Amino acid sequence: MNKKLTLSCLLLFVLSFTFLLQSKSIKNHVVKTTCLQKSLAERIDSVLTIMTLEEKVGQLNQYSSNWTTGPVSPEANKLQDIKDGKVGSMLNVKGAEKTRAIQKIALQSRMKIPLLFGLDVIHGYKTTFPIPLAEACSWDLAAMELTARIAATEAAAAGVHWTFAPMVDIARDPRWGRVMEGAGEDTYLGCAIAKARVKGFQGGQLGKTDAVMACAKHFAAYGAAIGGRDYNSVDMSERTLFEVYLPPFKAAVDAGAATFMNSFNDVNGVPATGNPHLQRDILKGKWGFNGFVVSDWGSIVEMQTHGFAKSLKESAFIAINAGNDMDMESRAYTKNLATLVTEGKVSITVVDEAVKRILLKKFELGLFDDPYKFCNEKRETQAFQNPQHRIIAKEMAQKSIVLLKNQNSILPLNKQQKVALIGPLAKSKIDMLGFWNVEWDDNSDVVSQYEGLELKIGKNNLLYAKGCEVNDSSEIGFAEAITIAKQADVVLLSMGETRDISGEARSRANIHFPGVQEKLIKAIVATGKPVVMLINAGRPLVFNWAADHVSAILYTWWLGSEAGNAIADVLYGDYNPSAKLTMSFPQSEGQIPVYYNHFNTGRPQLNSHEQYASGYKDASSLPKFPFGFGLSYTSFEYSDLKLSSNTMKADGKIDVSFTLKNSGKIKGEEVVQLYLKDEVASLVRPIKELKGFEKVMLQAGESKEIKFTIDKEKLSFFNNKLEWLAESGKFQLMIGASSDDLKLKSSFELID
Numbered sequence: 001m002n003k004k005l006t007l008s009c010l011l012l013f014v015l016s017f018t019f020l021l022q023s024k025s026i027k028n029h030v031v032k033t034t035c036l037q038k039s040l041a042e043r044i045d046s047v048l049t050i051m052t053l054e055e056k057v058g059q060l061n062q063y064s065s066n067w068t069t070g071p072v073s074p075e076a077n078k079l080q081d082i083k084d085g086k087v088g089s090m091l092n093v094k095g096a097e098k099t100r101a102i103q104k105i106a107l108q109s110r111m112k113i114p115l116l117f118g119l120d121v122i123h124g125y126k127t128t129f130p131i132p133l134a135e136a137c138s139w140d141l142a143a144m145e146l147t148a149r150i151a152a153t154e155a156a157a158a159g160v161h162w163t164f165a166p167m168v169d170i171a172r173d174p175r176w177g178r179v180m181e182g183a184g185e186d187t188y189l190g191c192a193i194a195k196a197r198v199k200g201f202q203g204g205q206l207g208k209t210d211a212v213m214a215c216a217k218h219f220a221a222y223g224a225a226i227g228g229r230d231y232n233s234v235d236m237s238e239r240t241l242f243e244v245y246l247p248p249f250k251a252a253v254d255a256g257a258a259t260f261m262n263s264f265n266d267v268n269g270v271p272a273t274g275n276p277h278l279q280r281d282i283l284k285g286k287w288g289f290n291g292f293v294v295s296d297w298g299s300i301v302e303m304q305t306h307g308f309a310k311s312l313k314e315s316a317f318i319a320i321n322a323g324n325d326m327d328m329e330s331r332a333y334t335k336n337l338a339t340l341v342t343e344g345k346v347s348i349t350v351v352d353e354a355v356k357r358i359l360l361k362k363f364e365l366g367l368f369d370d371p372y373k374f375c376n377e378k379r380e381t382q383a384f385q386n387p388q389h390r391i392i393a394k395e396m397a398q399k400s401i402v403l404l405k406n407q408n409s410i411l412p413l414n415k416q417q418k419v420a421l422i423g424p425l426a427k428s429k430i431d432m433l434g435f436w437n438v439e440w441d442d443n444s445d446v447v448s449q450y451e452g453l454e455l456k457i458g459k460n461n462l463l464y465a466k467g468c469e470v471n472d473s474s475e476i477g478f479a480e481a482i483t484i485a486k487q488a489d490v491v492l493l494s495m496g497e498t499r500d501i502s503g504e505a506r507s508r509a510n511i512h513f514p515g516v517q518e519k520l521i522k523a524i525v526a527t528g529k530p531v532v533m534l535i536n537a538g539r540p541l542v543f544n545w546a547a548d549h550v551s552a553i554l555y556t557w558w559l560g561s562e563a564g565n566a567i568a569d570v571l572y573g574d575y576n577p578s579a580k581l582t583m584s585f586p587q588s589e590g591q592i593p594v595y596y597n598h599f600n601t602g603r604p605q606l607n608s609h610e611q612y613a614s615g616y617k618d619a620s621s622l623p624k625f626p627f628g629f630g631l632s633y634t635s636f637e638y639s640d641l642k643l644s645s646n647t648m649k650a651d652g653k654i655d656v657s658f659t660l661k662n663s664g665k666i667k668g669e670e671v672v673q674l675y676l677k678d679e680v681a682s683l684v685r686p687i688k689e690l691k692g693f694e695k696v697m698l699q700a701g702e703s704k705e706i707k708f709t710i711d712k713e714k715l716s717f718f719n720n721k722l723e724w725l726a727e728s729g730k731f732q733l734m735i736g737a738s739s740d741d742l743k744l745k746s747s748f749e750l751i752d
Contacts, residue, residue: 043368044359047113048352053338055111056355059088060326061334062118062294065102066092085109086334088358089116089162089294089326094438099159100375107371114362114371118294121163121201121212122181122436123147125154127389127561128446130400131434131538132167132197134557136183137579137630138399139671139695141196147396148200150389153210157383159375161365162213164261166197168248169218172593174583175228177506180435180538180558182223184582185595185627187244188690191251198255206258207366209373216252218263218296220278221245228592230507231264239683241267243718250287258291258361262324264299271306273299274315279323292325292357300330312336320346325354390562397559397566403577403631404553410530411552412573412633413490419453420463420484422524423494424470424517425536426450434558435503435538445561449494449534452564456572463488467524470498471514478523485527492571493521493533493550499558502538511589512542521546534567540585540625547624555581573633578669578695580630580738584623591619596627596739597686628673628690628738634664634700638672638735638743647749650726654710658735658744662698669697674708675739677732682719688734708735715750728752 038046048056063078081087082105093099099117106115123129129147138144148166155163167181170190183193194216203211221241225232236245249260260283263272272278273295283289300319301312309315316332317340327333340346366373383389403411413419425431429446453462467481468474485491495517500506512518522545525531531550535541538558547553554577556567569575586594605615615621637660644655662668674692678685692708710733715726728750736742 040360040363043363044356047111047359048355051111051355053341053348053351055085055113056351057333057337058084058086059113059355059358060337060351061087062089062091062326062328063087064092064329065090079105082106082115083108085111085113087115088113089118091118091164091328093117094119094158094160096157096159096375096377096380100372103159103371103375113359114367116161116358116362116367117159118162118164119155119160119438120165120436121151121155121160121438122165122167123434124151124393124560125158125160125438126384126440127151127154127393128433128437129393129396129561130559131180131436131557132182133180133184133538133582134400134559135396136189136193136582137402137557138396139189139580139582139693140399141192143396143399144193145196145200146392148197149203149210150392152201152203152212154383154389156210156212156374157376157379160212161367161374162215162259163201164215164217165201166194166214166252167217168194168252169221169223170245170248171223171583172595173223173225173228174511174540174586175507175509175589175592176223176225177230177502177508177539178222178504179540179583180502183248185584186582186597186690187247189582189693190248194248194251195255198252198257202256202258206361206364209376209379213258213361213365214252215259215261215294216249216257217261218272219249219260219283219293220263220272221267222263222265225265228507230505234265234267236268238722239718239720242722246282249283253283253287253289258364260289260291260293261296262293262299264296264302266306266308271299271303271308273324274303274308274318274322276322284323290357290360292354292361293323294326295319295324295328295330297328298330300324300327300332313340316340317345320350320354325357393560394562394566394569397562398569398575400557400559400579401566401570401577402555402579402581403633404555404625404629405547405550406631406633407551409633410490411532411571413532413571415457415461415572417489418461418463418487419457420465420488420491420529421450421453421494422465422467422481422485422491423520423534424466424468425496425498426464426466426492426494428498431499431536432558432563433560434499435506437499437560447562447564449564449567452566452568453492453571455565456568467520468516470496470517471501473516475516475519478520481520482523482527485524485529488529490530490532491524491527493524493531494536495521495533496536496541497538499538509589511539518543518545521550525549532571540583542586542588542624544587544624573666576633576666576668577630578632578671580628580671581625582627584627585625587622587624588619590616591621591623594623597689599684600687626738626740628671629741630671630738632664632668632670634662634666634668636668636670636698636737637661637663641735641744641746643733643746643748645748647751648710649751650712652711654748656708656710656733656735657705659703660696660698660706661703662700665700667697667699669695670737671695672706673736673738675734675736675742676710676714677734678715678717678727679730679732681717681727681729683717685717688739690739710748726750
């Protein structure tokens with residue numbers, strides 16, 4: 001064979017082989033493209049049709065990890081259950097390495113359906129932000145969305161797909177320890193914050209590697225537990241449920257929340273976990289929610305303790321039919337659901353619907369295409385080391401501090417003053433993180449109050465004494481504290497609660513300072529030194545004596561990783577406090593519940609001397625600090641209120657404007673608040689309702705025109721038929737700095 005012929009044959013062979021490779025590649029590309037072009041419903045159905053009943057039940061089962069060498073269970077080997085396709089989700093697994101390892105086991109199952117990893121990322125993941133109630137006091141929706149965004153970025157990089165937040169329960173009782181997880185007592189503000197937090201966690205869309213699924217909880221009315229006792233019953237009218245407690249959940253649905261968690265409580269005698277009215281009629285029916293519902297921890301099995309189910313099998317029957325899709329740690333579904341289906345007691349279509357909802361979210365997250373997409377150790381390290389996250393944490397902490405008192409403008413301090421920092425929480429790091437922080441072995445990066453002050457003013461002007469513990473009876477440290485106080489120009493008292501005093505299962509009948517803290521406060525005030533009190537807490541506390549006798553009060557809540565730096569910045573005027581309360585602070589536990597938007601009565605107490613009026617004979621009916629209250633180092637003037645019209649038709653609107661001026665000497669932010677009152681209606685209406693707010697930054701001497709719009713939506717309410725409507729009549733309009741500091745007033749009429 002000649003050389004030329006040999007080369008021709010070789011070329012022909014290469015071209016033929018290349019064509020075959022390209023043909024195969026094209027074919028694979030066509031198949032892949034066709035698969036991607038299938039609708040999500042088709043993809044879900046294609047999985048569902050080849051699943052066994054046991055595998056379907058497995059998707060509805062969630063276990064918690066107690067990871068050591070691997071998750072184990074007293075009842076069964078969880079790793080084996082995962083491998084056998086009997087688990088759809090794990091909670092309390094964190095870290096890219098661990099989530100990847102467990103996901104790898106899930107992919108050894110017959111169907112190779114990836115797991116969902118859930119975690120209580122309540123106010124931060126590696127970077128801890130202020131507790132949600134503190135953040136709510138910022139009234140800064142963009143800032144709250146941003147902290148949720150950062151928490152999602154860090155958590156998602158560590159393999160977490162799903163956070164059990166935000167809690168959107170309206171809470172009017174500070175005895176309930178879980179008030180720290182929410183936005184406070186107001187429905188309008190609660191709706192706005194619910195939307196911001198859902199958007200923050202979920203980002204632009206599910207499936208991006210910097211987003212996690214949000215979970216609106218606890219559905220529903222958990223915040224109204226009788227007596228403020230966690231897990232207790234809720235008894236209320238359907239109208240109150242729809243008007244006060246459900247709207248933030250509806251706002252979460254509208255914002256695209258991927259999941260809901262039901263609540264431990266019963267609502268009017270029916271446990272929420274087994275409540276078809278809540279889960280099927282309202283959530284999945286009326287609101288069109290397309291995500292899935294997970295039970296709270298063990299709440300399915302607890303229906304037996306409620307006296308609502310006689311066995312675990314009956315609990316499973318009730319829960320699945322009521323619309324509870326996933327079982328968190330009750331083992332009710334995995335033990336009973338297949339049997340209930342084969343016995344004909346539960347329809348397979350009910351099970352399929354629940355499974356479809358869960359598979360939908362797994363597809364939307366992109367887990368079927370890449371089960372390990374969120375388990376990225378490099379991205380995890382980068383997220384944890386991002387310095388911008390700590391900057392945002394400090395800014396959010398600054399925005400969350402409420403200035404409650406500033407007698408004789410003692411604040412801000414100056415750096416030449418010798419300061420005595422006294423109190424049981426002054427050097428604590430762990431307590432700055434608050435309840436429901438993600439647990440880490442090392443909290444050395446948390447900035448204590450002492451460290452923040454030391455960095456701000458140095459050691460030479462900073463003295464310290466602990467004084468007492470948070471919650472015991474020993475006064476042995478008083479003498480040292482008094483001696484230190486006498487050496488200082490000003491005393492900072494760091495008082496309040498440790499992080500485990502407020503939170504889940506932390507209801508308290510007594511919400512005064514624990515232990516001998518009030519005795520220490522009195523002893524320090526008796527020295528005659530000016531006293532600034534820092535109150536660390538997860539709930540509104542009662543501290544009347546201190547409120548009346550110390551010079552200044554900053555409510556610092558639990559502020560997270562950058563607590564000490566943020567507090568020091570506020571104390572020394574590097575940040576002008578702007579936060580305002582989102583819960584009313586009672587004067588005594590006997591007033592509870594106390595909230596601003598209550599109904600009037602036929603005999604309202606207009607002054608303390610009225611005999612036959614709706615009030616107490618031994619105490620005021622007013623809160624110590626009202627909803628919306630918070631001071632600044634500057635002052636603001638409200639003027640020139642204008643309404644575009646004094647009448648409004650149902651399809652119209654009224655434009656409202658006024659002038660806000662910073663009349664002080666430094667720049668500052670004011671949260672301006674708009675309230676409305678329906679004067680006469682077919683049902684008694686609240687004395688005022690928040691219907692608008694704006695946070696405004698002004699330089700010293702600067703003025704700005706602020707505008708609001710009143711429309712039918714702001715005037716509507718649920719009547720006795722649960723119809724959402726606005727009735728014609730006269731409305732009062734009030735604008736001011738808090739619910740009881742209303743600077744501008746007018747009125748208008750809604751006409752037919």
